[in-house]
Amino acid sequence: MLTQESLQKIDREITKYPPERKQSAAVAALAIAQDEKGWLSNETIEFVANYLGMTPMAAYEVASFYNMYNLKPVGKYKLTVCTNLPCMLSGGVDAAEYLKQKLGIGFDETTPDGKFTLKQGECMGACGDAPVMLVNARRMCGSMLPEEIDKLLAELE
């Protein structure tokens, strides 16, 4: 269900907690599963739950609570743009509008070629670098003015 590489990463997370507290690795394990699969299907969530010895429902509750998990398929690159107040004051909303126009999609939509999904994000804790966006929940990009957005889109192949 998951590759050996992902399982090794999950095993490493499990070692961070007391042996009888494997469930503590749930947030990280689901993130690792998402890195591999792109999104979390019910089957993937159930697999992670069994691996950590928790009920599938408990794992699903985690997956549906934290907003960086994808419970539906997304494009190859998920771009999450912060539009919260500090970012908005420095162009976060404009950056999102710019992306909507360039990609021809709205929030929570994916381009027809399956390449980009656009998301509205909440504070990423990087307001000094506004406008800020995240690529696939892992890579943060700051000071995203039009030229930088163009550059990023060209780079993501």
Added chain:
Amino acid sequence: MAILGTINPMLMAGIDFDSDTSWRLEGYLARGGYAVLKEILKSETGREKYISVIKRSGLRGRGGAGFPTGLKWGFMPAFRGGQKYIVCNSDEGEPGTFKDRDILRFNPHAVIEGMLIGGYLMGATRGYNYIHGEIYEIYKRFEEALGEARAAGLLGDNIAGSNFCMEIQAHHGFGAYVCGEETALIESIEGKAGRPRYKPPYTASNGLYGAPTNVNNTESYASIPFILKMGAEAYLDMGTVNNGGTKIFSVSGHVNRPGNYEVPLGTPFPKLLELAGGMRGGRQLKACIPGGVSCPVIPGARMMETTMDFDGISKAGSSFGSGAVIIMDETTCMVKALERIAYFFFEESCGQCTPCREGTHWMYQIIHRIEHGQGRMEDIEVLDSIASRISGNTICALGDAAAAPVESFIKQFRDEFVYHIEHKQCLVPLDVQRAGSGFFKATV
């Protein structure tokens, strides 16, 4: 980005922000790092002595609530057996706050040393640093710093040749503002949805896995080695009466150089604004939220007379919060600003308490309709009434946090809400608002 400016810094003293080694163990050791920990581990004097230094230093928690750190440490049952935990709260999600990210980026070993000292003084042998989901690169760096400490014998068994053993791990979140609340954070470390717990019991008696747990903010832990090195009096002298020490302020919004600035508490606001390069485009300061969006907004003129410390900001009618200073100039529509804040709390409410779950949604819907020209005059009173019914009626402080901006925006900028309702449009023309963000350079 680096720390853009400092006045008599403590946490960021001697750091070369452009260097690739300054944040590493060798850089921290060169700045005198881990000396305090080693001294404490060797010392014959009681642990109480060190906790009393922290108490006398007046250090107040840097995460938002401002609770005295020394007092909190005193709550931990130091001599009770069994496992105890040290937890660092780096789940920095309060809009406007981005200081812990830079502390972990530029001085991660200060956080590790602070947590180790805490572990030794409070009798805990395991620690977790909960790092905000969106800053994955910083989480990786902290893990690297932990690896360095472990390899140098400063973490793990028999630390620095003593009998003290402690393990610290980094725990990566995955996007939930409410996990900045300490009991929600603990639930999250336990592998659950981050819903705040009822208090009491407090975490000092019943925290992670039901064991005594001390939770402090990143900046608080990082301050500990410095305070113990310089002593309580020297630390107090760095600030003003009742407001000792330095603080990293995250300045965002309509300034020329948004970024982090470490200055002594009590620094006048105009000085901080000047450090941040002044107002963008030379425009006028209209309003400031001094501690993150959950704190009441202060009109510009009042803010210019305020000093940046707990007492000064409280006197001006707001809260110190996490030191997230959000600057808004005259191009800002206050209704639109509040609409975005209200959406945030609606989106991030965990849904556990009815007043917060329903109230944040209602407040967002009403402000949204005012902003979009469909407001009614009675909406203003309805908003006030909803906010007052959320406040104080929820398990955690997120409810109060959602109410404070609504109440304060209406109180301080009532005319703008009235104008919106009467004229069905913003008081600030849309092209002026657009120019303010600086996104399209041609229009600035």
